[in-house]
Amino acid sequence: MISNEKPDSESTKNNQLATIDATSKSLPKYPAVFSPEDIRENMVPLVRLLCEQEEGMWFRQPVTEAMAPGYFDIIKFPMDFSTILKKLNENQYSTPFQFCEDMWLVFNNAWLFNKKTHRVYKAGVK
Numbered sequence: 490m491i492s493n494e495k496p497d498s499e500s501t502k503n504n505q506l507a508t509i510d511a512t513s514k515s516l517p518k519y520p521a522v523f524s525p526e527d528i529r530e531n532m533v534p535l536v537r538l539l540c541e542q543e544e545g546m547w548f549r550q551p552v553t554e555a556m557a558p559g560y561f562d563i564i565k566f567p568m569d570f571s572t573i574l575k576k577l578n579e580n581q582y583s584t585p586f587q588f589c590e591d592m593w594l595v596f597n598n599a600w601l602f603n604k605k606t607h608r609v610y611k612a613g614v615k
Contacts, residue, residue: 525580
C-alpha cells in the first residue's frame with residue numbers, strides 16, 4: 490500500500506494499488522540530492538560487508554575467460570564488487586540508483602550465466 494488512505498473498492502477488486510495523485514502536497518517538491526561523496530561514504534561499508542561474506546568471494550573480482558569460458562559471449566556488461574568499489578572511490582556515481590544498478594548487475598549476471606543448481610547462482614541468491 491502506498492498511502493495510509495483506504496483503497497477504493499474498485500482498485501481492491503482489480504487487485505491493483507491505488508494511484509498517487511501527483512498534485513498531492515504531501516509529495517516532496519524536489520527529489521533528494523546526494524553528492525558522490527555521500528554515496529561513497531554510505532555504500533563502501535555495504536560493499537565491503539558483502540565482500541567479507543563467504544558467498545561474496547564469487548563476486549569480489551572481475552570474471553575472466555579462464556575462470557568461466559564463454560562468459561563474455563553471454564554477459565555483455567560484466568560487473569563485480571572491486572569495480573563497484575573503484576567507481577565509488579572515483580566518485581563515478583552521481584545517484585544512489587546508479588550504484589544499485591551496478592549491484593543488481595553483479596547478481597543478475599551470476600543468475601544469467603550459471604544454472605540454478607550452481608554454487609555461484611546460489612551465492613547470488615543468498
